[in-house]
Structures are given as structure tokens and as C-alpha cells.
Amino acid sequence: MSDSLEPIIRFDHASFGFPGVIALKDISLSINAGEFVGVIGPNGSGKTTLCRAILGLMAPVEGHLHIFDCACDALRCHHRAKIGYLPQKGVVDRNFPVTVLETVMMGRYGALGLFTRPGSNDRAIAMEALSHVEMDKHKDTALGHLSGGQQQRVFIARALAQQPKVLLLDEPTTGLDMTAQHNVIELVEHLHDELRLTIVLITHDINMIRSRVDRLVLLKTRLYAAGPPADVLKPEILSQVYGKDLVITDKDLIIVEDYHHHH
Amino acid sequence: MIELFTYDFMQRSLLAAAMVGGLCSVVGVFVVLRGLAFVGAGTAHAAFAGVALGYLMGWPPLVLAIIFGLATVWITGWVEEKGRMKLDVSIGILYTTTMALAILFIGLMKTYNAEVYGYLFGSVLSVTTEELRIIGGLSVLVLGLIVLFSKELYFIAFDQEMAEASGVPARRIFFLLLTLVALTVVVSLKTVGAILVFAMILIPASTAYQLTSSLRTLTLYSIVIGVTTAVAGVVISATWDVPSGPAIVLLATTVFFISVLFSPKRIKHVAPAHAH
Numbered sequence: 001m002s003d004s005l006e007p008i009i010r011f012d013h014a015s016f017g018f019p020g021v022i023a024l025k026d027i028s029l030s031i032n033a034g035e036f037v038g039v040i041g042p043n044g045s046g047k048t049t050l051c052r053a054i055l056g057l058m059a060p061v062e063g064h065l066h067i068f069d070c071a072c073d074a075l076r077c078h079h080r081a082k083i084g085y086l087p088q089k090g091v092v093d094r095n096f097p098v099t100v101l102e103t104v105m106m107g108r109y110g111a112l113g114l115f116t117r118p119g120s121n122d123r124a125i126a127m128e129a130l131s132h133v134e135m136d137k138h139k140d141t142a143l144g145h146l147s148g149g150q151q152q153r154v155f156i157a158r159a160l161a162q163q164p165k166v167l168l169l170d171e172p173t174t175g176l177d178m179t180a181q182h183n184v185i186e187l188v189e190h191l192h193d194e195l196r197l198t199i200v201l202i203t204h205d206i207n208m209i210r211s212r213v214d215r216l217v218l219l220k221t222r223l224y225a226a227g228p229p230a231d232v233l234k235p236e237i238l239s240q241v242y243g244k245d246l247v248i249t250d251k252d253l254i255i256v257e258d259y260h261h262h263h
Numbered sequence: 264m265i266e267l268f269t270y271d272f273m274q275r276s277l278l279a280a281a282m283v284g285g286l287c288s289v290v291g292v293f294v295v296l297r298g299l300a301f302v303g304a305g306t307a308h309a310a311f312a313g314v315a316l317g318y319l320m321g322w323p324p325l326v327l328a329i330i331f332g333l334a335t336v337w338i339t340g341w342v343e344e345k346g347r348m349k350l351d352v353s354i355g356i357l358y359t360t361t362m363a364l365a366i367l368f369i370g371l372m373k374t375y376n377a378e379v380y381g382y383l384f385g386s387v388l389s390v391t392t393e394e395l396r397i398i399g400g401l402s403v404l405v406l407g408l409i410v411l412f413s414k415e416l417y418f419i420a421f422d423q424e425m426a427e428a429s430g431v432p433a434r435r436i437f438f439l440l441l442t443l444v445a446l447t448v449v450v451s452l453k454t455v456g457a458i459l460v461f462a463m464i465l466i467p468a469s470t471a472y473q474l475t476s477s478l479r480t481l482t483l484y485s486i487v488i489g490v491t492t493a494v495a496g497v498v499i500s501a502t503w504d505v506p507s508g509p510a511i512v513l514l515a516t517t518v519f520f521i522s523v524l525f526s527p528k529r530i531k532h533v534a535p536a537h538a539h
Contacts, residue, residue, distance in 0.1 A: 110430025
């Protein structure tokens with residue numbers, strides 16, 4: 001559970017999008033220090049927009065977004081470096097000439113600022129981040145030679161090298177096999193416990209995270225529900241968002257038909 | 264053949280080739296990694312239009328080349344950033360427009376001007392001391408900026424959005440990279456020409472890309488390949504009396520195909536995909 005009720009990310013009636021196209025409307029939500037929050041919702045529900053907003057890549061068109069007590073309506077506030085980010089897994093070019101350690105060192109660049117070279121301290125931080133994800137012995141391996149699950153671990157290490165307070169993960173298990181999916185989620189849970197990081201995890205896989213998160217946030221352009229998983233995962237609430245695509249089995253597994261048909 | 268190197272013109276040519284080869288190959292690393300190959304080609308033709316206008320109006324051709332080159336990359340970058348058009352579409356339009364302008368400017372000249380064609384096809388053997396100074400000055404500027412911002416340039420080449428999210432001023436660094444591409448093209452115009460400068464930027468870095476999985480080694484290999492092929496190309500050009508630009512580029516292309524054949528990455532692809 002959360003360590004305190006100190007809100008470090010606070011949406012205050014905030015809307016995001018472009019003129020005429022609102023991706024997220026009137027969101028009021030606080031995420032507290034040390035919380036593990038899962039963000040769920042159908043495709044196109046604004047999950048990634050929420051992520052981009054927290055990162056400072058989109059300013060609210062209405063309302064406010066406060067991060068670390070800073071009204072971050074201006075983009076690229078300096079507090080952003082405290083948010084470690086794992087982007088949705090793109091296809092990593094197998095041949096891109098970068099080693100595991102070089103990739104993780106990039107996590108230091110934002111904090112270092114321009115004109116400063118990474119030193120031995122930065123290298124030590126990067127190596128520590130690699131040991132947290134148990135990839136330190138692969139430090140000189142080419143990134144493209146790793147499996148998908150191992151690459152995700154390296155990208156999580158890059159986020160950790162920022163020495164963040166918040167770890168923001170956008171669909172971290174997509175494109176991985178079942179074993180790798182479980183390993184990545186277990187790693188995130190472990191980092192939450194060990195490093196006392198605030199975790200915001202965006203996912204389509206409700207069953208994977210329901211037993212691990214403190215709170216779930218259910219989005220579909222608007223905020224439909226936010227609270228402990230047992231309060232959010234009620235058929236009457238879920239069916240408002242997923243409609244007829246929702247199937248709840250007798251083992252209480254939640255299956256979203258739409259996702260499985262289209263991916 | 265040794266006595267060739269005692270001639271002033273030959274020493275100037277070799278120095279120019281080495282500088283341009285080194286400069287293009289360093290900038291090329293970021294162009295290849297960030298996927299800006301077409302921008303190099305488009306900028307070269309825009310800069311050539313500037314040269315043609317310079318000769319037509321009696322204005323300094325290199326200054327106009329810089330203005331045309333910078334305008335092209337900045338417009339392209341701005342249009343992409345605003346999400347109005349993909350980079351390859353906007354550069355394609357500017358590429359053809361500036362080439363049309365170049366042909367128009369040449370057409371408007373009342374007499375045949377061999378110097379203009381020198382910028383199109385390259386004539387490193389006729390490089391003057393003054394041009395050498397300009398090449399040297401701009402090379403120091405471009406390389407200095409690359410050294411200063413190398414970590415940010417590598418980061419945006421790998422993942423620009425991630426760089427932005429980490430607090431790196433990624434968009435400004437992207438515009439810096441576009442500016443460096445334009446300046447490099449202008450520096451190289453006289454030596455290899457507008458058509459072949461693109462190859463000088465692309466081929467050494469692409470060759471190095473075949474050979475290594477480390478960013479540092481990639482840059483080092485690219486410089487070695489760029490400088491060596493440029494200097495060797497000039498020697499071949501002077502020895503066998505063939506045009507210098509094509510000599511450099513065809514030599515670099517040969518090295519590229521050899522690197523593809525012997526690429527450790529290619530050999531690894533035959534083996535099972537996972538190293539661990």
C-alpha cells in the first residue's frame with residue numbers, strides 16, 4: 001500500500017488533445033507517493049495520452065496537471081527527469097549499434113544536462129540499475145542480440161538510471177511470451193517494494209495486474225472509476241466501458257473480446 | 264607517383280579530401296542512425312541551387328549555398344514537427360523544387376560557366392587555399408558542435424521521444440543535427456559535388472554499421488573509412504586522370520559491399536537469434 005497520502009501527480013479537471021479532438025476529458029485524479037497504480041481501458045481510451053501528459057509531452061488544453069507540487073502546464077518542467085519511463089515496446093532495430101550499458105547510460109543524460117559528460121558516478125548508477133533488473137552480466141552485449149523480455153529489462157534499467165521517483169510503464173508486457181510477461185510484472189512489483197517507487201502501469205491485461213496494484217484507474221476518454229481493484233472490477237462498471245466485448249468467466253477471469261480479435 | 268605529393272595542388276586536394284571525408288563520415292553516423300538519408304540528398308541539391316543563384320547574380324556562392332541548405336532543412340524539420348507532412352514528402356518536394364530552381368538559374372546565365380558545374384560534380388584537384396580555409400573553418404565548427412552535443416545526438420538518433428521524456432531538449436538537438444547536415448553538405452560541395460556528397464555522408468557510416476554493435480566503434484570506423492576512401496580516391500583520380508568525385512564514391516561503395524559480405528551481423532543472423 002502507499003506509504004503516505006502525499007499526491008505527487010494530480011490531475012485537476014484536466015483535458016488533453018488537440019482542438020476538436022479531445023483524447024482525455026475532465027480528468028481529476030491524484031496519484032500518491034509509493035502507490036502502485038494500474039491504468040486500464042479499451043484501445044483508444046486515452047491511456048497513452050495520460051502517459052504523455054505525465055511525461056510533459058502534452059499540456060492540458062483545460063484544467064491543470066500538478067507534478068511534484070509544480071503546476072506543470074508548461075511542458076518540459078525540470079521535475080520530469082524524476083519520472084522514469086518505459087515506452088510502449090516498438091520494434092528495436094536488431095542492428096542498431098548500441099550495447100546494453102550504452103542504452104542504460106542514456107537514462108543519465110537528462111539529469112546531466114548539456115555539456116556535461118557522464119562520469120564514473122553515472123556509470124556506477126547505470127550498473128546498479130542493471131543489477132536491479134539482473135542484466136549486469138550482459139552489459140557489453142549488443143541490445144539487438146537480446147530477447148524481447150531481456151530488452152524490456154534493459155529499458156526498465158534505463159528508466160531506473162534516471163533515479164526516478166515515479167516509474168511510468170506503457171504496456172510493458174505487450175509482444176512478450178507468457179513467461180517473459182510474468183517476469184517483467186514480477187520485476188516491476190519487486191522494484192516497487194525494494195526501491196519504494198511510485199508505479200504507474202498502463203496495460204490491457206487486467207488479470208495480470210489486478211492482484212498486484214493498490215489502485216486501478218479505468219479510462220475511456222473520461223475517468224470511469226479509480227480505486228482498489230475489487231471496487232473497480234465490477235461487471236456493472238466494466239460493461240460501461242467495454243460493452244459487449246466484456247466476458248467474465250466462472251473463474252473470475254476478465255476477457256476483453258475486442259482486444260483478442262484485433263491483435 | 265611519389266612526386267605527385269610534392270605538388271601544391273595535390274597537397275591541398277589531399278587535405279581537403281581528408282577533411283571532407285572525416286566530416287561527412289561523422290555527420291553520416293547520425294544521419295544513418297536517425298534515418299535522415301534523404302535529407303542529405305535534398306539539402307545537397309538545395310545548396311547547389313544557392314551556388315547557381317550566386318553565380319547568376321554575382322553574389323558569394325558559398326553564402327547562398329548555406330542559406331539555401333539551412334532553409335531547406337529547417338523548413339523540413341518544422342513541417343515534420345508540426346505533424347503536417349512526413350519528412351520524406353516535404354524533403355522530396357523541396358528537393359525537386361530547388362533542383363528546378365538550379366536549372367532555371369543556370370539557364371538564365373548567358374554563358375557557359377564551368378565553375379557552377381564544378382559544384383555539381385566536384386573538383387577536389389582544383390581546390391584553392393582560400394577554399395581550403397573555409398572548409399577547415401566550417402569543419403572545426405561542425406565537429407566541435409558534434410563533440411559538444413554527442414551524447415544528446417546519439418540519444419535522439421536512438422529514440423527521440425524517449426530523449427524528450429528524459430529531459431533532453433530533443434527537438435532543439437534535432438534541429439542542430441539538421442543544421443550540421445546542411446553545413447556539412449555546403450563544406451563538401453566543391454570537393455565531391457552536389458550529387459556525390461550524399462554518398463560521402465551515407466556510405467562510410469553505413470559501412471561501419473555493418474561491422475560493429477557499439478556506437479563509439481561505429482563512429483571511429485566511419486571516420487577511418489571516410490578519410491581513407493576520400494584520400495585514396497584523390498590519389499586514384501590524380502594517378503589515372505579520372506574525375507575525383509566518382510573515384511572517391513566508387514571506392515567507398517566497393518568497401519561497403521565488402522563490409523556487407525564480411526559483416527559479423529550478417530554471419531550472426533545465420534546462427535540462432537539469441538546470443539543468451
